[in-house]
Each structure stands twice: as structure tokens, then as C-alpha cells.
Amino acid sequence: MGNLANPEIVQIDTDILIIGGGMAACGAAYEARAWAPEGMRILLVDKAALARSGAVAMGLSAINVYLGDEDPADYARMVANDLMGITRDDLTYDLGRHVDDSVHLFEEWGLPIWKQPGDEGKSLREGGQPVRSGRWQIMIHGESYKPIVAEAARKALGEENIQEHVQIVKLLLDANHDNRICGAIGLSARTHTVFVYTAKAVLLAAGGASNIFRPRALGEGTGRTWYPPWSAGSTYAMAAEVGAELTMMENRFVPTRFKDGYGPVGAWFLHYQAKATNCRGNLYMTTNQHLLDDYPPYGQSEVPATCLRNHLMLHEMRDGRGPIYIRTDTALQARARLHEEQVGQQRAQALNAELEAHAWEDFLGMCTPQAGVWAGENIEPEKSPSELMPTEPYLLGSHAGCCGLWVSGPADIAPPEWQWGYRSMTTVEGLFSAGDGVGASGHKFSSGSHAEGRIAGKAMVKYCLDHADFTPTPQQSPAQCVDAVYAPVRVYLENKGYATSDAVNPHWIRPDMLLKRLQKIMDEYVGGVSTQYCVNDQMMRTAIDKLQLLKEDARRVRAKDLHELMRAWETTHRILVGEAHARHMLYRKETRYPGFYYNMDHNFIDEHNWKCFVNSKIDPTTGEWRCFQKAHQDLIPKSL
Amino acid sequence: MPSYVLSDRCDGCQGREPVCAQICPSDIMTLDPEHNRAFNREPDACWECYSCVKSCPQQAVEVSACADVVPLGGRVFPQCDEDSVTWSVQLRNGVNKQFTYPTRTIAEGAIAPYAGKPQADLSKIDQAGFFTTVGKLPTP
Ligand SMILES: Cc1cc2nc3c(=O)[nH]c(=O)nc-3n(C[C@H](O)[C@H](O)[C@H](O)COP(=O)(O)OP(=O)(O)OC[C@H]3O[C@@H](n4cnc5c(N)ncnc54)[C@H](O)[C@@H]3O)c2cc1C
Ligand code: SF4
Numbered sequence: 090m091g092n093l094a095n096p097e098i099v100q101i102d103t104d105i106l107i108i109g110g111g112m113a114a115c116g117a118a119y120e121a122r123a124w125a126p127e128g129m130r131i132l133l134v135d136k137a138a139l140a141r142s143g144a145v146a147m148g149l150s151a152i153n154v155y156l157g158d159e160d161p162a163d164y165a166r167m168v169a170n171d172l173m174g175i176t177r178d179d180l181t182y183d184l185g186r187h188v189d190d191s192v193h194l195f196e197e198w199g200l201p202i203w204k205q206p207g208d209e210g211k212s213l214r215e216g217g218q219p220v221r222s223g224r225w226q227i228m229i230h231g232e233s234y235k236p237i238v239a240e241a242a243r244k245a246l247g248e249e250n251i252q253e254h255v256q257i258v259k260l261l262l263d264a265n266h267d268n269r270i271c272g273a274i275g276l277s278a279r280t281h282t283v284f285v286y287t288a289k290a291v292l293l294a295a296g297g298a299s300n301i302f303r304p305r306a307l308g309e310g311t312g313r314t315w316y317p318p319w320s321a322g323s324t325y326a327m328a329a330e331v332g333a334e335l336t337m338m339e340n341r342f343v344p345t346r347f348k349d350g351y352g353p354v355g356a357w358f359l360h361y362q363a364k365a366t367n368c369r370g371n372l373y374m375t376t377n378q379h380l381l382d383d384y385p386p387y388g389q390s391e392v393p394a395t396c397l398r399n400h401l402m403l404h405e406m407r408d409g410r411g412p413i414y415i416r417t418d419t420a421l422q423a424r425a426r427l428h429e430e431q432v433g434q435q436r437a438q439a440l441n442a443e444l445e446a447h448a449w450e451d452f453l454g455m456c457t458p459q460a461g462v463w464a465g466e467n468i469e470p471e472k473s474p475s476e477l478m479p480t481e482p483y484l485l486g487s488h489a490g491c492c493g494l495w496v497s498g499p500a501d502i503a504p505p506e507w508q509w510g511y512r513s514m515t516t517v518e519g520l521f522s523a524g525d526g527v528g529a530s531g532h533k534f535s536s537g538s539h540a541e542g543r544i545a546g547k548a549m550v551k552y553c554l555d556h557a558d559f560t561p562t563p564q565q566s567p568a569q570c571v572d573a574v575y576a577p578v579r580v581y582l583e584n585k586g587y588a589t590s591d592a593v594n595p596h597w598i599r600p601d602m603l604l605k606r607l608q609k610i611m612d613e614y615v616g617g618v619s620t621q622y623c624v625n626d627q628m629m630r631t632a633i634d635k636l637q638l639l640k641e642d643a644r645r646v647r648a649k650d651l652h653e654l655m656r657a658w659e660t661t662h663r664i665l666v667g668e669a670h671a672r673h674m675l676y677r678k679e680t681r682y683p684g685f686y687y688n689m690d691h692n693f694i695d696e697h698n699w700k701c702f703v704n705s706k707i708d709p710t711t712g713e714w715r716c717f718q719k720a721h722q723d724l725i726p727k728s729l
Numbered sequence: 730m731p732s733y734v735l736s737d738r739c740d741g742c743q744g745r746e747p748v749c750a751q752i753c754p755s756d757i758m759t760l761d762p763e764h765n766r767a768f769n770r771e772p773d774a775c776w777e778c779y780s781c782v783k784s785c786p787q788q789a790v791e792v793s794a795c796a797d798v799v800p801l802g803g804r805v806f807p808q809c810d811e812d813s814v815t816w817s818v819q820l821r822n823g824v825n826k827q828f829t830y831p832t833r834t835i836a837e838g839a840i841a842p843y844a845g846k847p848q849a850d851l852s853k854i855d856q857a858g859f860f861t862t863v864g865k866l867p868t869p
């Protein structure tokens with residue numbers, strides 16, 4: 090048994106290593122096991138417990154991508170428009186043509202999906218019609234969504250092939266091949282054990298990034314972020330460190346949500362047709378419509394891009410016409426009146442009770458704390474409106490954002506520049522990604538992340554079959570791995586006792602202070618809430634300078650126990666993600682996402698010079714960053 | 730908006746691995762070995778996701794809306810049954826509401842993920858599609 094000063098080292102050899110246990114990882118486990126011949130080893134490692142890990146921990150009220158009769162080409166068009174034109178049609182089309190099968194599986198595994206009257210007993214696979222809350226979304230009773238998807242993955246792989254409460258902190262490159270992955274290092278959150286994994290193929294699906302920017306709350310509420318606080322950007326950071334190409338890290342998502350509780354707005358706008366108003370009761374989306382004309386064609390499509398909808402709201406707030414309200418009251422009252430007209434007052438009562446229950450379910454089953462805000466503030470949604478607020482920025486690749494890793498596209502769709510052998514493989518041999526990890530696409534959500542994980546899982550099996558004779562050989566010795574992982578513990582042990590309290594000691598920085606410094610830098614210089622998302626080039630240069638000092642200090646982060654050691658690594662990963670974000674934003678000399686951020690030195694969209702991807706890469710030997718352009722092309726015509 | 734544990738309800742899971750600590754996605758719930766009861770060790774990092782609340786066999790965990798944002802006095806509490814969840818919502822002004830929603834149509838533990846599915850056909854591993862895909866997928 091190891092102890093804090095001397096952790097035990099355990100080496101585990103596998104063929105496929107899946108890092109993460111979220112939607113993408115569970116999909117990968119399911120599909121890979123089906124294709125893998127007997128004897129091919131697949132191991133899944135999650136830093137938490139599969140049943141409730143990842144962004145779906147609380148459940149969801151909608152599956153945001155289910156095509157049904159829709160054309161995958163239209164789905165690709167929608168994603169492209171929402172992300173201001175710069176997405177990869179090969180990835181989005183591929184997702185669109187695959188995704189429904191995952192949704193069918195969820196239903197078979199017991200996820201209750203709302204059906205149209207008359208179709209209640211009929212599954213989606215049999216043609217049962219879902220209740221849509223939008224063109225691409227369907228409503229579910231999703232409190233147990235994650236436990237259901239996790240159980241299927243767990244059974245597919247077998248209990249012995251799942252490790253929980255192990256956090257991966259670094260990937261390992263192979264000693265005998267240039268630019269090839271050969272495993273990863275992890276730390277146990279429960280015992281003093283460092284795991285050294287060797288693998289032929291690695292799926293990095295550890296989710297997106299929250300908490301890079303200072304959140305709006307000040308005290309206890311800082312954990313009540315929109316994306317979960319355990320989404321530490323580990324996917325982007327660990328891949329970047331071994332030299333994988335990142336793409337579109339300048340893209341961020343600033344979700345407009347119910348203020349303070351972060352309750353999602355999708356069902357309210359799309360399903361209940363609720364309107365948003367300013368302090369005077371004006372519909373600012375209508376009164377500010379002309380602002381959309383500044384950004385053709387993205388502002389003029391039937392549903393303007395998400396960032397532009399923010400742009401209109403921010404315009405109101407800056408001009409002093411906040412707070413912004415979402416009129417849940419008028420929307421629900423209109424429905425109630427409709428019920429009364431249709432079936433009479435008596436029978437409408439039951440329908441209206443159901444309406445109220447559904448309204449609460451949207452939060453209880455997906456974002457419970459929003460119900461807590463309503464309870465504390467005496468809000469009944471059919472009686473009073475709620476406030477909306479754009480949040481601090483988030484970085485992710487599966488929701489309404491498109492940052493992430495640059496991966497190889499599908500062989501039958503992607504042009505040669507966009508494919509290099511294995512679908513979903515990054516620019517590092519043997520390293521794959523999915524879900525929030527894959528950039529230049531977006532709008533995959535829960536179902537698409539699962540499907541994309543499956544696509545990657547299948548490709549990894551092929552990779553292992555093709556590389557059967559590859560013996561992974563890490564560049565580092567096991568002892569070096571331990572030194573790297575336990576460095577924060579050593580900082581603690583060497584310096585404790587210098588001051589009478591562990592709270593303040595000039596020889597170390599606590600993980601929570603490291604995080605707060607990152608958030609302050611990002612907030613003030615890289616377009617957080619305190620500057621209303623405005624930046625300029627000099628602010629970002631300043632941020633990058635400050636981040637270099639922060640990175641130096643990160644080597645002095647202390648960990649006095651395993652919990653702090655996890656936090657120390659999460660923050661270390663976040664710093665790298667913050668740096669990638671600032672470097673990409675500085676490189677792109679335009680404002681591609683008005684409403685998400687404004688570069689005041691270049692406050693316009695420059696279709697001629699910047700309708701391209703921005704990619705970046707760290708040289709793993711020197712640590713040097715390089716940003717560069719990659720040409721964009723439309724594989725699907727967008728004018729339709 | 731952190732979770733908290735009721736002193737007179739938690740029994741520390743009687744020496745077994747505490748369920749709340751096992752399930753917390755953020756490694757926040759943990760056992761205080763001295764008092765043999767669980768506690769939230771990092772309230773300002775808690776997502777208020779209710780995973781610990783739902784899993785506790787003693788119903789010893791609750792959530793208090795975060796004090797820096799939300800007025801006191803509300804309460805949102807789930808009661809999980811085999812295939813449904815019943816939420817009790819109490820507003821600050823004393824108004825009470827109760828809602829029940831289905832959660833699953835197949836009992837926990839009864840999922841058979843590959844039942845009725847075809848064997849993967851390795852000769853098709855280079856084509857687009859899952860092992861479950863019937864026919865050929867479209868292209869743009
Ligand atoms: C509030 C909210 C509302 C949403 N609403 C909807 C909706 O209505 N409909 C919809 O379809 N989608 C919705 N989504 C989006 C959906 O949840 C995500 O798209 C999806 O979960 C992404 O899948 P993923 O596998 O990439 O990441 P996740 O599901 O977040 O999984 C990440 C996994 O990685 C693990 N991990 C992280 N770091 C490490 C590490 N270092 N080592 C090991 N493991 C690690 C985590 O524990 C977790 O298991 C919502 C998300 C949120 C947060
Ligand atoms: S699960 Fe409940 S009873 Fe068990 S340790 Fe946690 S709070 Fe206590």
C-alpha cells in the first residue's frame with residue numbers, strides 16, 4: 090500500500106484505453122466491444138462514478154439531436170449557420186446520419202421518450218412520433234438518462250474493465266515512434282496509487298471546460314456553474330501537451346440562461362414559445378432585428394446564430410434596458426387559455442396541472458438548482474416571469490460551441506486534407522476523441538456525443554487490428570511518472586510547517602487560489618463578464634504574459650491530500666485551456682462571434698480573410714505554441 | 730448552492746463505502762472518520778446535482794440553495810422509486826408542490842445491451858455505419 094510520500098505504482102496494459110465515462114465514452118465502449126475480436130482488451134477509466142459522471146449527471150429534459158425524417162445535410166447546414174459558417178461538414182453530416190441509432194438504443198434501454206397522442210406504446214424505431222420541442226430536439230423524461238446509458242456501457246465492457254475514481258493527468262508518447270500515443274498516467278482518488286496505462290489506441294473523451302472564467306457568483310454559488318465544475322478541459326489540455334492539433338479554440342459559448350440557477354431556455358423558447366422582453370416589456374429580438382443585418386447571412390437565417398441572439402440582448406443591457414425577462418407567465422397562461430377554449434374549463438384543469446408539472450420537470454430533471462432559485466424567490470412560472478442573463482464563457486465542442494481537437498473525417502465524405510487514415514483520430518497517431526473533445530463541429534449534444542463516441546470506438550478497433558504488432562513503450566519510466574503526478578504533494582511535504590497554518594505559505598500556491606488567479610486573468614483580459622465580453626489585442630497579450638507566470642507558479646501548486654491533488658491537476662489543465670483560448674482569439678483578427686466576444690480592435694466579420702479554421706499546436710519538446718490558418722470549404726451548399 | 734448532511738440521519742453507511750461519496754461526480758462528499766458521518770468538504774465547488782441526495786439510503790442529504798444568491802426557506806427534495814421520482818418543492822412563502830415523473834421503463838440492472846443485436850461484421854469495418862446499421866448510410 091502506498092502513502093502520501095510514496096505512492097504505489099501499478100502498470101496496466103490494454104489495447105484500447107477510454108478516458109472518461111460520459112456520453113461519448115459510454116458510446117465508444119458499447120461500439121468498440123461489439124467490433125473487437127475476443128481477446129482485444131478495452132479499459133474505461135473515469136475520474137468519477139459512471140452512473141452520474143459528466144455533464145448529464147442531473148439528467149436532461151430533451152435529446153437535442155434526433156433527425157427522424159430530416160436530412161443530415163440540413164442538420165449540417167443548421168450547425169454551420171449557428172457557428173457562424175466555420176464548421177466541418179464532413180463531421181456534422183456524418184454525425185447526422187449516425188445519431189438516431191443511439192437514440193433508439195436509449196429507448197430500448199429504458200429511457201422514457203415523450204410521444205405524440207396515439208403513439209404512446211410505439212417505439213421510435215417502430216415509427217412512433219416523438220414530441221418535438223424544436224426541429225432537431227425531442228422531449229424525454231430524462232432524470233435517469235445517465236444511469237441508463239452508463240449501465241449499458243458497463244455491461245458491454247464488463248465490471249472488471251471499468252475503473253472509477255481514477256483521474257488521468259497526462260498522456261504518454263511512445264519512445265520508439267514519432268508522434269504516437271502509447272498510454273496515459275492516472276491517479277487514484279481513493280488510495281495512494283499512480284496508474285501507468287499502456288495502450289495501442291486511446292480515446293480522450295473527458296468533456297469540455299467550465300470555470301476557465303470567473304463565474305458571476307461570489308461565494309457558495311461559484312460551484313453552481315452552467316457546465317459542471319468537474320469539466321476541467323482535460324481533453325484539450327492533455328492532447329495539446331502531446332502535440333495534438335487544436336482547432337477553433339477561439340470559439341466559446343456564452344449561454345443565456347435563467348439568472349443564477351442557469352436553467353436551460355431551450356424548451357421555454359422552442360416548446361412553450363415564451364418571449365423575452367426588456368424592462369419596458371418590449372420584445373428586443375424584434376426591436377433590434379436590424380442589428381442582425383450587420384452579419385449576413387448568419388443573422389438572416391430563419392433561426393439566427395446563437396451568438397447573435399446574445400448580441401441583441403447585450404445591446405439592450407448595455408443601453409440600460411435590463412433586466413431581461415423570459416415571459417414564462419404569459420406563455421403558460423396562453424396555453425392554459427387554449428386548453429380552456431379546446432376542452433372547457435372543467436377538463437382544462439387537468440391539462441393545466443400537467444402543464445405546470447412539465448414546466449417544473451424541465452428543471453427538476455435537468456437543472457434542479459433552478460427549481461431551488463424559484464423556491465427561494467417564490468416564483469411560480471405561470472404567475473411571474475424569470476430573469477435571463479448571459480453567463481461567463483465556457484469552452485466546449487458538443488453543445489453550441491466548436492472548440493476542440495482536429496480529427497480525421499469519414500472516408501466517404503471528407504476531402505483528403507480532412508482525413509488521414511482513421512476516423513476520429515487526432516493528429517497524434519493512435520489518439521482519438523469524441524463529444525466535447527472534437528472541434529469544428531458542435532451541436533452534437535448528448536445523443537450526438539454518444540454516436541460520435543461509437544464512431545470513434547469502431548475506428549479504434551480497426552486501428553488496433555492494423556497495429557497488432559505495436560508494443561507501446563512509454564518515453565518516461567514509471568518513477569518519472571510518479572514524480573510528475575505527485576509533484577504537488579512533494580511541494581506540500583517539503584514546505585509544510587514553515588508557517589503556523591497551511592492556509593498561507595509563500596512557498597506554495599493552493600489549488601483554489603491558482604484557479605481564482607486564472608479566472609481573474611481570463612475575466613479581466615480575455616473577455617469575461619466584467620468587460621462585457623470585450624477585448625483588444627493588447628489585453629490578450631497581457632493575459633498571455635500573466636499566464637506564463639501563472640504556469641510557472643503552477644509548478645508550485647500544493648496538494649495536502651488526494652482531493653487537492655485532483656484539484657491541482659484540474660486547474661493545471663484549465664490554465665492550458667485558457668492560454669489556448671487567448672492565443673487563438675489574439676490570432677483571429679476579426680470578431681467572428683459577436684455576442685460571445687468582441688475584439689474591439691477588429692470589431693467586424695471578415696469573410697474574405699478569416700472564413701477559415703484557426704488551428705494550433707504545441708511542440709511537445711520545446712513547449713512552443715504555433716497558431717495557423719486551415720482552409721475552410723463547404724461540402725454542402727449553404728445557400729439553400 | 731451546496732448539499733449538506735443531517736447529523737441525526739447519516740449513519741456513515743455503517744462501515745461500507747459511503748454511497749454519497751462513491752457517486753459524487755466531483756469527489757466532494759466524503760466521510761469524516763472521527764464522527765463517522767459524511768460531509769460536503771467543498772461547498773463552493775458543489776454543482777447541486779443531487780446525485781448524493783438521490784443515492785443516500787438514509788435520506789440524510791439535502792441541498793440548500795446557495796446563500797450568496799438565493800433567499801432562505803425554499804426546499805427541493807426528491808424521493809426516488811424504482812421507475813419514477815417524486816419531487817417535493819416548498820416555496821419560501823410556504824406554498825407546497827409535488828410532482829411525479831417516470832424515470833425508466835426497464836428496471837435498473839435489467840438492461841441487456843446486445844440482446845437482439847447482430848454480430849458485428851468485420852468485413853464492413855471500413856464502411857460507414859455502426860454494427861447495428863442496416864443497409865448503407867447516405868452521403869451528401
Ligand atoms: C446544463 C446542461 C444542459 C444540457 N442540456 C442538454 C439537452 O437538453 N439535450 C442534450 O442532448 N444535451 C444537453 N447537454 C449537453 C450534453 O450533456 C453534452 O453534450 C454531453 O454530455 C457531452 O458528452 P461528453 O462525453 O463529451 O462529456 P461528458 O458527458 O461531460 O463526460 C465527460 C467524462 O469525462 C470524465 N473525466 C473528466 N476528466 C477526466 C480525467 N482527467 N480522467 C478521467 N475521466 C475524466 C468525467 O468524469 C465524465 O465521465 C446539456 C449539458 C448541460 C451541462
Ligand atoms: S450515503 Fe447517506 S448514510 Fe451513507 S454516508 Fe452518505 S449521507 Fe451518510
Ligand code: SF4
Binds near residue numbers: 732754755769775
Ligand atoms: S450535490 Fe452533486 S456535486 Fe454536490 S456533493 Fe452532492 S453529488 Fe457532489
